[in-house]
Amino acid sequence: MKKKIETAEKKNSLFFAVGVVLLLAIVLTWVVKGGAFQGSEFAASDYTRLGLHDIFTIPFYSIYYFVVQITFLLSIAVFYGVVSKTSGYKTLVSKFAKFLNGKEIVFALIISALITIFASFSSQWLICLFFIPFFISVFAEMKMDKVAAFAISFGAILVGVLGATYGTEVLTFFSYYAGANITDLMYIKVIILVLGFIGFNVFTVLRLLSVKKKNNALELVDPIKDETDYKTTNPWPIYVTFILVFVIMVLGFVNWNLFHETTIFTDLLTKINEVKIGKEFFIFKNILGNVSAFGAFPLESGVVITFVATLIMGIIYRIKAEKFVESAIDGIKAFIKPIALVVLAYSVFVIIYMSPFVPTVVNAIMDVDSKLAPFLASVCGMFASIFNVDYGYAAYSLGSYFASIYPKDVSAISIVLTTIYGLMMFVAPTSLGLIFGLQYTGISYKTWLKHIWKFALIMFVILEIIYFIIL
Numbered sequence: 001m002k003k004k005i006e007t008a009e010k011k012n013s014l015f016f017a018v019g020v021v022l023l024l025a026i027v028l029t030w031v032v033k034g035g036a037f038q039g040s041e042f043a044a045s046d047y048t049r050l051g052l053h054d055i056f057t058i059p060f061y062s063i064y065y066f067v068v069q070i071t072f073l074l075s076i077a078v079f080y081g082v083v084s085k086t087s088g089y090k091t092l093v094s095k096f097a098k099f100l101n102g103k104e105i106v107f108a109l110i111i112s113a114l115i116t117i118f119a120s121f122s123s124q125w126l127i128c129l130f131f132i133p134f135f136i137s138v139f140a141e142m143k144m145d146k147v148a149a150f151a152i153s154f155g156a157i158l159v160g161v162l163g164a165t166y167g168t169e170v171l172t173f174f175s176y177y178a179g180a181n182i183t184d185l186m187y188i189k190v191i192i193l194v195l196g197f198i199g200f201n202v203f204t205v206l207r208l209l210s211v212k213k214k215n216n217a218l219e220l221v222d223p224i225k226d227e228t229d230y231k232t233t234n235p236w237p238i239y240v241t242f243i244l245v246f247v248i249m250v251l252g253f254v255n256w257n258l259f260h261e262t263t264i265f266t267d268l269l270t271k272i273n274e275v276k277i278g279k280e281f282f283i284f285k286n287i288l289g290n291v292s293a294f295g296a297f298p299l300e301s302g303v304v305i306t307f308v309a310t311l312i313m314g315i316i317y318r319i320k321a322e323k324f325v326e327s328a329i330d331g332i333k334a335f336i337k338p339i340a341l342v343v344l345a346y347s348v349f350v351i352i353y354m355s356p357f358v359p360t361v362v363n364a365i366m367d368v369d370s371k372l373a374p375f376l377a378s379v380c381g382m383f384a385s386i387f388n389v390d391y392g393y394a395a396y397s398l399g400s401y402f403a404s405i406y407p408k409d410v411s412a413i414s415i416v417l418t419t420i421y422g423l424m425m426f427v428a429p430t431s432l433g434l435i436f437g438l439q440y441t442g443i444s445y446k447t448w449l450k451h452i453w454k455f456a457l458i459m460f461v462i463l464e465i466i467y468f469i470i471l
Contacts, residue, residue, distance in 0.1 A: 013444040017429035018344045025348050025387055026050055029355035035363065036356060037401035042363040048355035062346040065353075066390070068299050069346075072126060073339050073436075074332060075306040080133045081331015082310050082324060083238060084224040086317045092235035093134070097141035104144065105205055111135060112156040112204070116197055119160020121167040122253045124299050125433070128157045130245065130306060136441060137222045145211040146220035146441050147451050151204040154437030155426075159200050161433070162422030162459075163193025166258045170421060173392040174414045177399030182258060184411035188470060192419055195462060203455050221442060223334040237316045245309050252297035252305075265294035338439040345430045349389040358384050359397055368405040374467035377402065377413060381420035389430050391421050412470040419463055426456050 034045040050058075063070060083089045100107045115132075119125045132153045139149035164171045166182060175182045211217040256262055269292075273285040292298060314324050352358050362380045370376060380398070388394035398417070406413040425431040429445065438448055 013446055014341055014429070014435050014439050015344070017445045018341060018348075018435060021386060021429050022344065022348050022351070025351040026055060028357050029351065032357040032360050034356045035360040037359055037363075037398065040401060040404040042359065042401075044360065045356075050351065050355060054354070058347045058350050059343060061350045062343050065350065066343075066346045068303070069126060070339060070343065072299055072303050072306070073129070073335065073342065075303045075310070076130055076133070077331040077335035077339070078328040079130075079306050079310045079313075079331070080224045081329070081334065082319065082327045083313050084137075084226050084331070085319070085323070085327045086238070086313065087233035088235040088238045088317060089137075090226065091233055092238050093137045093141055095235065097138050100138070101142060104142070104208055108148070108152045108204060108208065109201060112152050112159075112201055113197065115153065115156035116160040116163070116193070118250070119157045119167070120163050120165045120193055122160075122249075123167050123169060123172065123255055123297075124253050124302065125157055125161055125168055126299060127249050127253050127302050128160070129433075129436070130249070130302070131242070132157075132437070133224060133440075134242065136220070137224065140220045140222035140225065143217070144220055145207065145217035146443055147218060147447065148204055148207045148211070149220050150437055150441045150443055150448070151200070151207065151451075154433055154441070155200065155204070157433050158422070158425050158431070159193075159196050161425055162196045162419060163189060164418060164422065165189045165193060166255060167253075168418075170391045170395065170418050171414075173395035174399055174418050177395045178403040178410045178414045179400075180403070180411040180414040185415060185470065188415055188466065192415075192463070192466065196422075196459060199455055199459060199462075203451070207451065218443075218447070223440060223442075224331065238313065241309055241312060245305060248305055249297075249302070251294040252292075252301055254295060256295040266296075269293040335440070338436040341435045341439050342432055345389050345432055345435060348387055348430050349393065352387045353393065356397065358387055358394070359401075362398060362401075366405075374416065374471040375464060377416050377471070378420045378464065378467055381417040382424055384417075385421045385424035386428050386430055389432065394421075406471070409471055415470065416467050423456065423459055423463060426452055 030047065030049045032047075034048050036043050036045070115128055119128050122128065135153045136149060139146075139152070161168055161170070165186065171182060174180070251265075256265060275283050277283060292301065310328075313319075319327070361383055365380050365383070366376050367373060381394075384394040384398060385391060388397075394417070399414075402413045402417065403410045425434060427434075427449065429435065434448075438445060
């Protein structure tokens with residue numbers, strides 16, 4: 001009985017951790033007044049205390065405000081629910097795992113580097129999640145330790161967010177509201193990215209070596225594995241689909257205009273849309289609809305790409321409509337708990353949106369004249385990171401304030417607030433990539449903290465040194 005209770009606690013530790021932050025946010029609405037910044041001036045408002053009715057309606061607002069993000073996660077669930085039932089997917093996973101057997105460390109570093117770079121450059125880090133379930137399937141086939149498997153895949157996304165260079169909405173929003181240029185102090189961003197990648201993967205490699213030596217790996221179970229004994233079939237359609245989706249997403253979600261101020265994709269789309277029959281019928285514009293140029297895809301485009309890829313797989317592997325729907329539902333079942341956690345985390349954001357106590361706390365903490373001002377700014381960023389699950393809202397509510405108190409260092413303060421957010425995403429129970437990945441791979445929050453705390457502490461010290469240098 002005791003074992004069963006302990007197992008249940010481990011399985012529900014993530015829901016408990018997010019629930020604690022949710023409860024704390026509700027309590028803070030009762031004891032901390034709301035407020036907003038107008039430049040460097042703080043304007044206090046009254047309490048916006050949340051009652052029982054508000055508490056029970058918060059999840060609905062969470063789904064309403066973040067329907068695109070949730071739909072994208074559901075589209076991934078449907079995709080893998082369908083492809084995991086195909087013989088081609090199982091064959092591809094099996095062959096890939098067999099090829100990589102004995103090359104775990106080299107493979108870990110290569111895949112981790114690719115995911116990290118993509119996340120660092122992509123305007124939407126959520127897009128990276130499209131490829132992760134495939135890697136988890138391969139890792140499970142290789143019987144890899146699940147903490148190491150999480151680090152190589154989901155963890156690599158977090159490293160990319162920490163060392164965001166040209167990408168992520170967070171960097172874009174802070175640059176916009178603080179009046180900074182994304183390309184400013186790029187060498188600092190690259191240094192943080194490289195140090196973060198090296199440090200994080202040192203602990204990943206040590207984990208792989210340790211579990212191999214002690215033979216005490218935590219078993220990774222593939223959430224989407226189908227036990228049907230398929231005959232070996234050609235995996236090339238899935239292989240090609242993955243490559244095409246990757247190419248399209250790289251072209252679509254990396255802002256190429258930031259590199260050489262090129263307008264090639266915008267100009268190309270304009271020319272395509274101008275192709276017409278007669279005087280009024282624009283062929284591609286009418287067929288494609290209001291699509292964005294490469295480099296400017298919104299997250300909705302990721303949903304479309306994923307669903308199209310799913311339909312193509314269904315057609316190629318001749319999956320009947322009834323089986324297609326059944327497989328899609330199975331995929332959603334495998335993803336339902338991670339997605340429920342995401343909805344719960346977004347509920348925390350809804351609370352601080354309804355009761356804006358974060359600016360009040362920041363106003364109480366920050367002292368620009370203090371010798372510890374860079375550290376205080378990072379503490380403000382840490383606090384905002386926990387509650388502003390959509391950190392772009394922190395950029396909106398705090399960006400202009402920090403820009404006004406650091407008028408000559410707007411790019412530097414932007415780096416402070418975005419990188420400390422990236423670091424918090426490794427440990428905060430409201431970190432979407434963290435909680436989604438831990439739930440998906442079956443890792444308890446406590447187990448992850450035991451693995452990551454040394455890296456987080458070392459990286460925190462490194463970041464603080466950098467902050468004091470650049471501010």
